[in-house]
Amino acid sequence: MRLSRLAVVLGFIAIYGTLFSFFKPDLIFSATTTAGGDTGAHHYIADFLIHNLLPKGRITGWSPGWYMGFPMLHFYFPLGFLAIAAMSTVIKYQIAFKIGTLLGVFLLPATTYAAFKVLDFKFPFPLIASGFTLPFLFMESYSIYGGNILSTLAGEFGYSLSFSLLILFLALLYRDIKEQKFRVSTGVLLAMVVLSHVVTTIMALAFSTYFLLNKLNVKRFAILAGVFVLGFLLTAFWSLPFAAKIGYTAHMQWDQLQGINEILPDPLRPFIALSALGILGAIIRRDSRMYIFLWTFVMSVALFFLVPPGRLWNGRVVPFFYYFSFIWAAYGIWFLRRVLAGLFYDYVLLPKRYADYAVAAIAVAVVVGNVFGTSQTATAWINWNYSGFEGKAHWNDFNAINKYIKSLPPGRVMVEHSSKIDTFGTPRAFELLPYFAGHPTIEGTLMEASISAPFHFINQAELSKEPSCAILGIRYPQLNVADGVRHLQLYNIDYFLALSNEVKTQAEKDHDLALLKKFKVRGTDMEFALYKVNTDGYVVIPKYMPLMVDTKDWRATALAWYSKPKLFDVPPLVDANQARALKDSFRTVSADLEGTVQHEPARKGRITNVRIIDDGLDFTTSAIGVPHLIRISYFPNWKVEGADGPYLASPTIMMVVPRQRHVHLYFGETWSDTAGRVLSDIAWLFVAAYALMFAVRKISSLRSSSQPEDAGQGDSTGFAKERSA
Known part of the structure; x- marks a missing residue:
């Protein structure tokens, strides 16, 4: 084995050893039901896909479990859930779910390394860049924007997966355009980016404008257009209905982040000097391979400040700036390697031919040390999520509520919003009533996907002591159980689970509510009360x-x-x-x-x-x-x-x-569903045919290369040459 290959192997052992020291295998491979943040509520999506949609040959469809019914996976990203479904055919669902939520985290070091290998960088830069994904993954200055471990644990595992794939896609697209060669695999990878998150898709479009501004000619444009057209066609079954029916969503309105502190949090600042050095070094060396990453770096900052208030939250853009800051810091170290080689020789007499190995070893060791020295939250969050609902102190109480509701006649269940519910594993624990109890509930993680979501949160404000008021731009009422119950009746919501004393006091006086049962959570001051709502049916x-x-x-x-x-x-x-x-x-x-x-x-x-x-x-x-x-x-x-x-x-x-x-x-189906399905069927048939032709050519080439070059050829005497033993 070449020394550089051994160094890469050892480097990856250090990188992934660091990840596994936090994500302990005995935790990940235990058959508990993942809890925590939005992630815990995603079980309903995965379970519905596995048991309802896929058996019908569908990826999207209608789900009755949340928001009085909503279009399941029409406006959310199916790839991560498809991966979970695929893995669940060979391993336990609970373990498949855990692995599925971590795909993006564990892929990022590998796709980063692969991206810079595709760009023809030699050792040690791809390894250093891969190592520098660790401080990005373990950033603890944010927990919701996406890309890092805390965001992934909070529920943004689709973003993490798409983010990891996007890095490799940009490198492949650069290579294809530089070589002026269209490759189907690049379009397929773009489709995977699209099907795992919409924000990364927007960023892929934004970043790809680099190629429109850099030595554009007809052939380069044709390749760029071909990749994006193929990516669209492969995803048309999902993306075309998404675009056509976006008006039937919740119309989220985001307050945009502001201020330089959001762009330059404390964990990033020690790396900024190296990032600046890396950018300067690429400009001095005229390293065109890095110019696309300079473009992405600048575009991330520009979009952060220019995105107007609305459906796209500029917080989703920030992780790209963070990630590329670390990549530029890695490039800064690579740019300094000749200087470092001289220092190693002068002070420790290390021959210069070994300097690259020393630089790689020190760089990886520094970022690994940085992770262990600065990570304060990740371990607790990982343990909380992956110990599962069953690992929580009040699992038996939560399970008892679910079992009782499961025994009731069919009907929707409204739950008072309260941060105290987090004691069961996540504040969204009761969003899993369809999963644990077989009863539809009203709130679900995919609030943006439902036209009814704004009205639910009005109901929640009327029926909760501490409502979430999750959708901005709505005038929310004060606590008023009587009005809330009237709203429940409008939507034929049969049951109401209350927690706070303030809500229960009003509920006891309402003639349209009948108490069914109370549930005391042992060791706490929590006592739930389940009421039957006087309703008159779905029709x-x-x-x-x-x-x-x-x-x-x-x-x-x-x-x-x-x-x-x-x-x-x-x-x-x-x-x-x-x-x-x-x-x-x-x-x-x-x-x-x-x-x-x-x-x-x-x-x-x-x-x-x-x-x-x-x-x-x-x-x-x-x-x-x-x-x-x-x-x-x-x-x-x-x-x-x-x-x-x-x-x-x-x-x-x-x-x-x-x-x-x-x-x-x-x-x-609507016209967009039918058209999208037909377009995707044609595109995937094309990819399958191309893959088959490629495989046939590859096998034929291997067979040809296995034949001796001189087989069948005679020597000067007219006799065929014998094979040497």
Whole structure:
């Protein structure tokens, strides 16, 4: 083995030995249910994919478990969950989940090393760069932006995976354009980036503008376009519906980070001088291989300050600046290696031919020492997450609540928000009611994916002592259990689990709540009370005829309506653009809801045989031609047989007008689903055919090379030469 290869092996042993000293194998390979932050709630997503979607040959679909139903994995990133699903076929699900959440963390040193090998850097720079991913991974100045270990443990494991893949993608794209050679593998890797996080996809587009500004010609542009077109086509089954239906999400509004301290936190500052030296060194050496990383470095800073308030949070951009700061610091050390070689020779008589090995060894040793010297939080977080729900002191109490709810008749469960719930493993523990108890709950991790999320958080504010108020830009009400229960009834939420004394005191006085059971959490002051809510079902005939509402902003109009309890019996519909066929059937009001207090009674009827499945609903009615409300969140994929609709009704439920006694609703496809699926099928067939052709050529080449060069050729006497023994 060459000495440089041995050095790389030893370097990786040090790097991954450091990771495994924190992520202890006996913890990762134990069959406990991962807890902690958003990560703990992701079990429902993985479980639903494995047991509901994949058996139907689907990756996206409709889930009833959160937010009165929501489009599962339509607006979230499936690759990490697909990896978990694949691994769960050969190892226990709980272990597969743990490994899946850590893929990005453990891939980053390897993809960083591979990226700089692709760029034709010689030893020791790829190893030094790989080592310098450790201080980035173990940064403790933030825990939610993405990329580092704390963010991964908090729930951003899709970001970490995509981040790791993006680094290698940039290097491969640089190589392809430089060599003016289109490679299918680069497009496939881009597809993997896209399917694991949208922010890294945006950054891939932003960073790739470098190639538009650097020696662009027709062939280079064709390669760049080809890679991105292939990446889009491979992901079109997901990305096209994502783009087409983005309007049916929660419309998150982020407050942007500000100030230089966000860009230059304390853990990064010791490396800044080396980063500056690295940038200077690349400019002096005219090392064009590093210019793309200079571009990404500058773009990260620019986007941080220029991204306006809205759906894209500039905090997601910050990890790129941090990461490339460490990479430039590694380059600074590499740039100094000749100076360091002279010092080694002068002071320790180390021959200069061994200087690179000494530089690599010292660099890796320094960053490993930095990790052990500065990491104060990672160990506790890792132990908390991967010891699982079962490893928590109050697992038995949590399990008892789940078992009782599981024994109840089907129905949605609303839970009071409280930081105290973290004692079970995460504040989001009860988001796993669909997983542990088989009952849908209301809140879920994927709040951005649901049109109903803003209305849930209003309910939460009315029914919680310490609500999260998670979606900005909404006027949240004060604690008011009576109004909260009325809202629960609108959404057919059957159960309410309360914790605080303030909420329970009001709940005891509400005639629409009936106490079922109390649950004392031993050794604490926590006592949950579970109530049955007086509800009237998933399918109802409204007391009064609905109204058409003339609005350009349904969400704002519905929020205004939701804040006025006197209007609850008169749900306005979306305007004529969404329910054009009903324009002449119902009275139309303006977006300010003037006139909506005038009630027109609806004809009564009898609804029977209501049957609900994950992605469908059937019922029989005697009230043909009368509007029926379906208390499931609206989404364009919903179709109906035997009725007109479904139409979007306030706040975010569906309305149908039956044309026969038997009505069937089902979750189908829109044009974007069909078109995306067809495009992706064609693209993946192309990739499969290309891979097959490549394999055939490779096998043929290996067979040819295994034949002796002179086989079958005669010597001067006309006899074939014999093979030497």
